[in-house]
Amino acid sequence: GAVVSQHPSWVICKSGTSVKIECRSLDFQATTMFWYRQFPKQSLMLMATSNEGSKATYEQGVEKDKFLINHASLTLSTLTVTSAHPEDSSFYICSARDLGLAGRYGYTFGSGTRLTVV
Amino acid sequence: DAKTTQPNSMESNEEEPVHLPCNHSTISGTDYIHWYRQLPSQGPEYVIHGLTSNVNNRMASLAIAEDRKSSTLILHRATLRDAAVYYCILRDVPNFGNEKLTFGTGTRLTIIP
Numbered sequence: 001g002a003v004v005s006q007h008p009s010w011v012i013c014k015s016g017t018s019v020k021i022e023c024r025s026l027d028f029q030a031t032t033m034f035w036y037r038q039f040p041k042q043s044l045m046l047m048a049t050s051n052e053g054s055k056a057t058y059e060q061g062v063e064k065d066k067f068l069i070n071h072a073s074l075t076l077s078t079l080t081v082t083s084a085h086p087e088d089s090s091f092y093i094c095s096a097r098d099l100g101l102a103g104r105y106g107y108t109f110g111s112g113t114r115l116t117v118v
Numbered sequence: 119d120a121k122t123t124q125p126n127s128m129e130s131n132e133e134e135p136v137h138l139p140c141n142h143s144t145i146s147g148t149d150y151i152h153w154y155r156q157l158p159s160q161g162p163e164y165v166i167h168g169l170t171s172n173v174n175n176r177m178a179s180l181a182i183a184e185d186r187k188s189s190t191l192i193l194h195r196a197t198l199r200d201a202a203v204y205y206c207i208l209r210d211v212p213n214f215g216n217e218k219l220t221f222g223t224g225t226r227l228t229i230i231p
Contacts, residue, residue, distance in 0.1 A: 044221040109161035
């Protein structure tokens with residue numbers, strides 16, 4: 001079935017540094033990928049929509065200069081959290097739309113990245 | 119955006135059927151109804167989706183009301199591995215063409231051994 005690989009699964013970084021999270025579609029091409037953030041005991045909040053070869057579309061209230069998204073190929077999107085601070089600590093999840101085995105318009109999610117900023 | 123309403127939590131005994139309800143009274147004619155579930159510390163997992171007719175797959179069944187204002191996810195025989203947060207989501211396709219899935223609060227399903 002459709003697989004989305006997300007790395008790293010967890011990362012601890014110092015305040016002020018930047019962290020890059022990778023999201024790969026392993027067996028299908030994803031022209032569109034999505035990035036979500038989830039705080040403890042809360043639902044997923046969509047941060048941005050990543051389109052291959054073009055600029056990402058950010059949801060209201062999400063700082064595009066802080067959360068840099070690059071979608072340079074049909075199988076890879078990256079999210080870079082720049083100048084991370086403790087309030088950026090969260091569970092980050094990517095998703096890609098799969099027109100194949102998950103059914104028409106099905107979405108496949110990565111396993112998530114737990115970011116802790118100390 | 120069309121919204122969904124689900125109970126915050128539900129409990130069910132192991133090996134019994136589970137019916138998870140979802141209300142979506144503002145659904146539009148072209149919105150698909152998606153169900154995903156999220157196990158602890160994992161990304162969501164696709165369960166099932168439908169438009170108008172009831173749907174079955176190896177994981178679950180989806181019963182959609184005739185007026186499409188509500189739906190029910192049915193787990194025919196719950197196991198401990200089915201304990202998760204279940205999200206009922208409407209596939210949103212705004213006019214400018216950006217598709218996205220917007221998550222509500224979901225239903226936390228607890229399975230009692």
